[in-house]
Amino acid sequence: MINAIYKHRFLILRRIVQVGLMLLYIGGNVWGWKFLQGNLSTSLLLESVPLSDPYAVLQMFAAGAIVSSNLVIGALIITLFYLVLGGRVFCAWVCPVNMITDAAAYLRRKLQLDSVSKKQPASRKIRYWVLGLSLVLSYVLAIGAFEFVSPIAITHRAIIFGMGLGWAMMLIIFLFDLLVLKNGWCGHICPLGGLYALVGKVGLVRVAHDESKCTVCMKCKVVCPEMQVLHMVGKTSEQVLSGECTNCGRCIEVCDDDALNFSIRKLAKERGNETNN
């Protein structure tokens, strides 16, 4: 039992953070809690600190909206937070859609769908194209284009402000990830994930691989939603430096050999020395 908890320690922590945040938002709307009001697009922390989705603000810029100082400050706080942390922490630890796509990925593994369709028929670069396209569309339509179709926003608004047909969007994403494309939404298409992958390139929290302990069992790659970031596993000891890593910690949990662990990013010089060794 304790071992099972230890083997899922980051997963449990992530679910607590994700559900807890949603609960705080629901409390803000339904019971009038003043801790965290609004939603993931923009919220107010303790009735004073503005927090804004940098992608939504970026779209407003592209659409030619007048962006208030509150929004700029809010977006800067959020951007800096994830910039310093590193990786797509938002995607794995905050975004409610993560729970849906993780469930689909889990079911894919259990039903052994991955072994049926080994090669994924789509590029993980699509998200950057969608990101670019959304900004072009926002400019052309003079309106935040992704915000009106965003499954992320539809999901968290459905949770916080009332369901409507929001469940249909959640179901579509679940089925898409389950049957059409492995890690389809979060790993291929989502432009918000694309933006955070760019933001998360330089941050401090990094998964580190110790090649000397690795037994090349590849459990980490099976469970990883962005397995291209684990290219060094079994080859070299280095840190996972790709911004596409969500820092979810699943690879660390499933590793039986302690070959993967969270670490703080090393300075550029040391890293250079290490690769020389």
Added chain:
Amino acid sequence: MGTTRREFILSTSRAIGLAALGGLVWGAYVDELTANKLMLRPPGALSERDFLRQCIKCGLCVEACPFDTLQLARAGSNKPLGTPYFEPRDVPCYMCPEIPCVPVCPTGALDITKVSTDNKLDINKAQMGVAVVDAKNCVAFWGIQCDACYRACPLLDKAIYLEYSKNERTGKHAFLKPIVDSDYCTGCGLCERACVTQKAAIFVLPREVALGKVGDHYIKGWDSSDDKRVKNAEATTTTTEISKESAIDSLNDTEVLLDD
């Protein structure tokens, strides 16, 4: 290294093609979604087009509303997703003097200056919409005494006043007809909520939908301040070339008539 020029051109044009197709569908969908002209917005909202661009859909106005008047458009409602609106027949705007929904707006989509006079909040300046009376289905216009909307109006005798006229049918009764003055009506919808008919015979529409526009050619000659508007009027002159001879002869030309 691995890719030839041919492959590069092919993959690039494929990506551009997909992006163009996706962009077209995406853009058309967003355009369609935001085409709804019948949304009643919170007090102080910018014009619909600017509002849609400015609103970040955070729902802070919805949370601030003490009467649960405001809602965020849900998926499947055929309304611009995530934007705040209200439906007065369900819950009207009760026009709180402190207007809690407006100052919380982080983006300026709800503009505090639009509901302020002399830097003080003034909900009576709100222009959420304007009430419209369907005279055919309003029982007061039938001669039945009903002043539900008039009594419900928070700007009674300004936004809605009663017009008295003789009921010729009975010869001894009066009509008490509710008339809306769009100069004062805020569009709060308390009248729509109060209306006694099965489907409200007085209802709120967005001002852009319900109100006409005179243009600058017609002015109130008896109102000296209105006189200035005529200066903005633009004249368009059209000239039609008519030959003098043929204009005169046209009446004498019987050839067309004789043809039959």
